[in-house]
């Protein structure tokens with residue numbers, strides 16, 4: 001399985017070869033271990049590290065690199081001790097009986113749209129059912145103060161929606177707000193022209209929008225979006241990789257921080273391709289823990 005977790009700003013002098021092992025000395029993972037965590041630089045990767053660690057402990061994924069900083073092991077509550085085996089390697093013993101439970105990083109609120117003008121529905125007003133085979137990730141492209149998930153609900157349930165549009169889920173730094181069931185048709189990738197294979201993609205996709213209001217904590221919104229995508233894919237019976245960008249469907253620059261390098265720089269210390277690769281890896285890792 002993939003193990004390309006991204007790390008930013010790793011400093012070589014903090015890195016040592018190490019063995020992560022269980023109480024009986026059985027090897028769980030071998031690789032690079034950050035001897036000291038650097039709190040200021042644990043931005044996106046902190047979440048990835050936690051996920052990697054949980055995977056290692058559960059032995060769900062055979063990572064070639066352990067990526068388990070001692071500081072983070074302590075931080076996330078795993079009991080560890082250093083063992084001297086006189087082989088020049090750093091041995092970290094992790095308590096075998098540790099139980100790992102992955103929980104949502106934020107509340108998941110369900111508050112469906114009620115204004116039938118703004119969503120596709122049956123004659124009796126009920127949601128129009130589809131069977132999603134793909135998830136689609138978006139950004140709201142609205143950096144205005146207050147443009148969070150609640151604000152988008154308010155807008156998309158109002159009588160003033162400029163053109164027919166919505167999505168199934170809006171994620172901000174505080175919560176995941178689901179405004180349509182995953183099986184309900186949303187208007188999130190409508191277009192005059194589609195990329196090959198994507199015609200009328202609203203009929204077979206669900207959409208998740210990441211809010212980028214500048215008064216929000218984007219790092220948190222990113223993490224919440226990772227969870228929202230992983231969980232939604234699972235609930236739809238899809239695989240961890242069964243999602244794409246709005247960009248892949250129609251060519252629209254959305255989410256811009258996974259498409260356009262200049263815009264990406266404002267959100268991640270990465271190129272757009274690197275940021276999107278990280279998102280895909282993070283979704284995969286969370287999915288495997290659900």
Ligand SMILES: [Zn+2]
Pocket residue numbers: 137138139188246252254255
């Ligand atoms: Zn979009």
